[in-house]
Amino acid sequence: MNWCCLVCKLKTQKKxxxxxxxHRRRFTQSFAQMGFxxxxxxxxxxxxxxxxxxxxxxxxxxxxxxxxxNATELADYLVRKGIPFREAHELTGQIVVHALEAGxxxxxxxxxxxxxxxxxxxxxxxxxxxxxxxxxxxxxxxxTAPTTVHQALAQARARLLL
Numbered sequence: 001m002n003w004c005c006l007v008c009k010l011k012t013q014k015k016x017x018x019x020x021x022x023h024r025r026r027f028t029q030s031f032a033q034m035g036f037x038x039x040x041x042x043x044x045x046x047x048x049x050x051x052x053x054x055x056x057x058x059x060x061x062x063x064x065x066x067x068x069x070n071a072t073e074l075a076d077y078l079v080r081k082g083i084p085f086r087e088a089h090e091l092t093g094q095i096v097v098h099a100l101e102a103g104x105x106x107x108x109x110x111x112x113x114x115x116x117x118x119x120x121x122x123x124x125x126x127x128x129x130x131x132x133x134x135x136x137x138x139x140x141x142x143x144t145a146p147t148t149v150h151q152a153l154a155q156a157r158a159r160l161l162l
Contacts, residue, residue: 070129077128081120
């Protein structure tokens with residue numbers, strides 16, 4: 001029985017008017033114990049997984065560099081060049097379609113191809129849409145900026161007393 005079902009049953013049972021208070025108390029305690037056991041088992045499993053986890057950095061970088069995840073950065077780049085966001089968004093969509101048709105990622109498109117969409121696109125576009133820059137611009141809590149990730153990890157370790 002999953003955790004959501006247990007909570008739902010517990011809430012439903014708690015709201016109902018039981019005929020026997022003693023039975024209700026035992027029934028509630030059994031669901032609470034089942035919920036506690038489920039969460040405990042999940043935490044133990046998660047701990048084991050995290051302790052034995054290894055990341056293939058090369059593969060992770062490759063996966064993060066595909067799928068046009070840097071399209072937002074391209075739109076932001078165009079806005080910084082003075083193009084209104086609505087137009088920058090539309091241009092970015094057109095560039096992504098062109099890249100898809102060419103079988104290339106955005107950073108693999110030649111500069112002259114990009115400039116056919118806007119003469120404002122210059123060589124600095126490749127830095128703006130790089131993986132490092134894409135990650136670094138997401139500095140809000142929960143974001144992918146390296147400093148944000150390191151802070152979140154430090155806070156998690158402090159909470160877990162690691």
